Amino acid sequence: MMIQVREWLAQILVWMPWLRDEQGVLLGLGAVVLALLSLVAALVLRRRRTVRRRASQPAALERETEPSEPAVSPEPPAPEPKAESAPEAATVAPSEVVAPVAPVEPARPKPAQAPVEQAPEPAPAPPAPPAPTVVEVPVEQPAPRVSWLGRVRAGLSKTRAGLADGLGALFLGGKRLDDALLEELETRLLMADVGLDATRRILDGLTERLGRKEPVTPEAVMAALADDMTALLAPSAQPLDVTTATKPFVILVVGINGAGKTTTIGKLAHRFKSTGHSVMLAAGDTFRAAAVEQLQTWGARNDVPVVAQHTGADSASVIYDAVAAGQARGVDVVIADTAGRLHTQSNLMQELAKIKRVLAKLDPDAPHEVLLVVDGGTGQNALNQAQQFHQAVGVTGVAITKLDGTAKGGMLFAIAEKLGLPIRFIGIGEGIEDLQPFAAGDFVDALLGRNGSDGQD
Template sequence: MFGFRKKKEKTASAEKVTEVNKKTKKSGALFSKLRSGLSKTGNALTSGMTAVFIGTKKIDDETLEDLETNLLIADVGMEATQQIIDDLMHRIDNKELKDVDSLINAMQENMLKILQPVSRPLVIEKRPEPTVILMIGINGAGKTTTIGKLAKRFQAEGKSVMLAAGDTFRAAAVEQLQVWGERNKIPVIAQGTGADTASVIYDAMQSAKANNVDILLADTAGRLHTQDNLMEELKKVKRVIQKLDGNAPHEIMLVIDASIGQNALIQAQQFNKMLGVTGITVTKLDGTAKGGILFAIAQNLDIAIRFIGVGEGIDDLQTFDAKEFVQALLTPPDH
């Protein structure tokens, strides 16, 4: 089935994909980090896109069916996939898609159209009171890791930062944050394990205000006895924060693990319904073939995607940029 001739054609198509991307792609370490991080998702999409041309002269229904499958495998989701495929079908009818280049360009346009509206970076305004960022999400999503990455980033921007050790549920969590804070000279407000999260964050807000801190990052627990329990706890946290500052929290940042695929969308919908999420960080985009989840989120929820996590290291957090993301997705690895 995969004879020599076909293999050759596949390589030629892969080169075309790269060529198109070279024209527009940003160079530099950040881009290559993002691209290599996304290589598994990218693989699913780009190799799928290249594969659909094997033995095909013209772009037809079969091409689109294969493409559709690849989008679904990457967890782009039904609705976003349908939107992309419908547009491509329309373009085929209009005889606009004549070759690989035009298909890839059309794909890029479609993907951007979906992601652009949620590509809204977090802006920290100058305020008389500390900016409060409340981090929420299920256990293991990457909240504490992301807090560390954000703290370093804000510090590098010349802002003063404080952390609230609001995950009082796990014994090691508080200590972990304290040790990290000490090492990085970032103050951490904590009470003992089992303390009330809302009370820890209340304390931290007062301390942040007294010390003229610019940004308070508040950690929370991700696992309680039941999902209802977790939501009630977080609602209480939000109420208590608002008692001290009616404008806070200035950001309710949901942290989502990309590798859980479509479940991430359900989680985002639940958290949003209960708490009103204002920003999303999608973690673990390195090492997953399910980076398409961003499209599903964009298509179903009008919530800004602020950052993406592409590794466990302190610098492995990037401001989400729709254009850069799509380019990284459609650039095959090893190029």
């Protein structure tokens, strides 16, 4: 160690030879002291300048210091709301579809509980969609009932268009029920095939109620018209009651070709089944080749048995077999189809009389209903048919079909006025549910477009 120190000193003396005498040493020390003093002075001056600058610019300094703080604390309040709303959503989502709304509001009240870990909770939002609208099935339920009335109204729209559209406007401005207005009304009623006699009855009733001297309002005219029309139809609105002491209740369905017999039977089967009755069908139209298949199709649609034989078989025999089978099985209602025929074909009308005779052997009261099906589009002709069929086989009820496709729906008034036969059903379409028990008030309201009867609910 000593040797090393000696070597360093020797080395220094080699680099600085002037240190070998006393004067040189003093000079060297003086230089070192001078250098140190200058260094100290420089530091003091620098310090003073710094202090002066700070004193003159405090605001700037503050601004300079601020930004450093946020960088340290990563602002916890921001994540808080998310952390809170997330758990809420998680509880709502499983039960309700409405989840998207819930998370937003509760975010405010409680602040600091949940830490940032909760943030990755976007997961609860997706579970909401799966449950969605399936629950809305029940909403469909009321719709058919409501739209059924709408369909009746819509079905009568063609007749209503000619009969009642714009009728109220004729009486605007306090007019009296004068000849011109009565004539206009008469024309409309006749065009709708209400028939001459029924039209007279309706107009007589109207003038009697309202008088011809006092001004009338459209509302009063429509109300009086509705009352008279309903009064004319009401006696014919007799619903078919299929309860009997001995089962089955037998319905013999008759009418001209293409009136809608087979279709009406299909709709009736549906209606009776849906009211809890057991039903059996008899394919008594053995004349038309496709008639048996057509009835079997309706039987399959309604899931009811159909008794049938080959084309050309004896109609009375088929219907007899069906009623016998119905008795054996305790069926509630047997509905028998028959071939279409014109009321002028007396031999075919005799066939219907034979069917009645044969059935009486099984049940003296059978058939319990001879239901005449008439095509509403045939207007006043339907009246002739009804009269002829009634004379030949004793019709006990009428079903009027295809009212949806005609402007001659007024023929019901003629049938009611002339025959006084019960009108059991009206058909307003080809669908299985497009058959409605006849109700006088509803029918008239639908015809006149009253009580919202404009085809829309």
